[in-house]
Amino acid sequence: EAQVTQNPRYLITVTGKKLTVTCSQNMNHEYMSWYRQDPGLGLRQIYYSMNVEVTDKGDVPEGYKVSRKEKRNFPLILESPSPNQTSLYFCASSTLTGGKNIQYFGAGTRLSVL
């Protein structure tokens, strides 16, 4: 089954404790992206990757890191989480063939930073 898998689904942590949210897709998609969703602010893109070893900042990259060493994986790293990073995070992937960028989303990771 074609899917985007994020782990964990729920995470509670404390300020300053490094964490990684994993994202994996099995559709051989070139494009992957991370978003955060906050009430009243909609979806905001954190980072995206057009292909392996190619990553770019989105609208709200501060406090986050990503890497794209393999096509299927796109982990999101918070080196020193802060309470303002408490949010719902989504990973997405798509193929850019045909230029349509139809994105497939993971189920989300709800992060609370205390």
Next chain:
Amino acid sequence: GNSVTQMEGPVTLSEEAFLTINCTYTATGYPSLFWYVQYPGEGLQLLLKATKADDKGSNKGFEATYRKETTSFHLEKGSVQVSDSAVYFCALSDRNSNYQLIWGAGTKLIIKP
């Protein structure tokens, strides 16, 4: 730059009512347009799309027509059900912007039995 504006919610309707959720866009090129839906506790999923002017996207009884003259992509459904309760996002993708999806703020739809 590119942008998407959609009507604020929540939109509350009774079952079997007619639904319209407005979406307008600004874009420098010729974007593709999308509606995504987010059911409670889930990620977003594509509902429908249109890739050129006058295209009509449709799925699950929902429709939206790409209107270049009014730069709009309004979502409609003739008879909503309780199960349609969700958050609906309008988005565009433009080659000139590296195909990044530009998102509207989302419209929460509540259908009462």
